[in-house]
Amino acid sequence: MPELPEVETVRRILAEQLSGRRVTGVTVPTTTFYRRPPARALAGLEGSVFTGARRRGKYLLLDFAGGRELTAHLGMSGRLFIAASAEPSHKHERFRLDFGDASLRFVDPRRFGRVGCPLxxxxxxxxxxxxxxxALARAFKGRRAPVKALLLDQAVVAGVGNIYASEALYRAGVRPARAAKSLKADERRRLASAVTAVLAAGIAAGGSTLDDEAFLDPLGRPGRAHLALAVYGRRACPKGHPLLKTRRPLAGRTSLYCPVCQR
Ligand SMILES: [Zn+2]
Incomplete structure (x- = not known):
């Protein structure tokens, strides 16, 4: 599932490649996302000039001249590709914008992606x-919930998902199942800077490309951030200690941690 570094990678490339180009066509195939892009989000888009893209959490905001914006979320398995307009539709294409001879294709086998959605x-x-x-002190105060579950809560911090939460907790030396309120001030400091550091490193490496629904950027290139992951998808931590799984799932899934490096 694309997280902040992957979405930020997409944002940068779309802004770089498509800024200044005018929309010449908007296509919503019959089999689109589970939630169809609302007509009012697409009205008047044709003819508008794309001026750039912003990101909020894991959401993209595509900007068009005149203050119009179009939101997009990659869902579980969505990819945004830039392709020549002449290229045939992709098998799982759910949405398409044409910009003259170039086009932006939203391909999503699992259909959980969205376009024109509220934030x-x-x-x-x-x-x-x-x-x-x-900010972590305020969010964790009095909360018995596992610290990892709170890191995944978009209202606590925007855009952090399973991979980068696991990595940040390893770097900070904090176990994922710890009650959020039990973290001491120095642990919260380490965790806040670890969250920032793992996300910045993820962006610098062009995102993570893991598993069969592997992320590719809009030019079809894989990321390299997964090569530097310390715990996610690993058996041992970088110091060679075997990793353990949390006994209970945290926010729906079990989580890996190092019983030596993390307390
Ligand atoms: Zn370790």
Whole structure:
């Protein structure tokens, strides 16, 4: 599932490749996402000039001249590709924007992606000044929930998913199942800077490309961030200690941690 570094990678490439181009066609195939792009989100899009893209959490906001914006979420398995307009439709194409001889294809085998969707309420962006140890202190205060579940809560911090939450907790030396309120001030400080550091490293490496629904950027290139992962998908931590799985699932899935490096 694409997380913040993958979405940020997509954002940068779309802005780089398509800015200044005019939309010449909007196509919603009959078999589109489970939630069809609402007509009002697409009205008037044809003829507008794409001016750039922003990101909020794991959502993309495509900007068009005149202040119009179109939101997009990659869901579980979505990919945005830039392809020549003359190329035939992809098997799982769910949405398409044409820009003259180029086109943007939203391909999504599992159909959980969305276009023109409302944005949820987000907590601070982890790469902004609004996210720090003080923000974690406020979010964790009195909360018995596992610290990892709170990191995955978009209202606590926007855009962190399973991979990068596991990595940040390893770097901070904190076990994922710890009650959030039990973290000490220095652990919250380490965790806040670890979240920022793992996401920044993920972006610098062009995102993670793991498993069969592997992420590719809009030019079809895999990321390299998974090569540097310490615990996610590993058997031992970088120091060679065998990893353990949490006994109970946290936010729906078990989580790996190092019983030596993490407390
Ligand atoms: Zn270890």
């Amino acid at each position: 949820p309420d987000f907590g601070p962006e982890p790469l902004s000044t609004g996210f720090d140890a003080a």
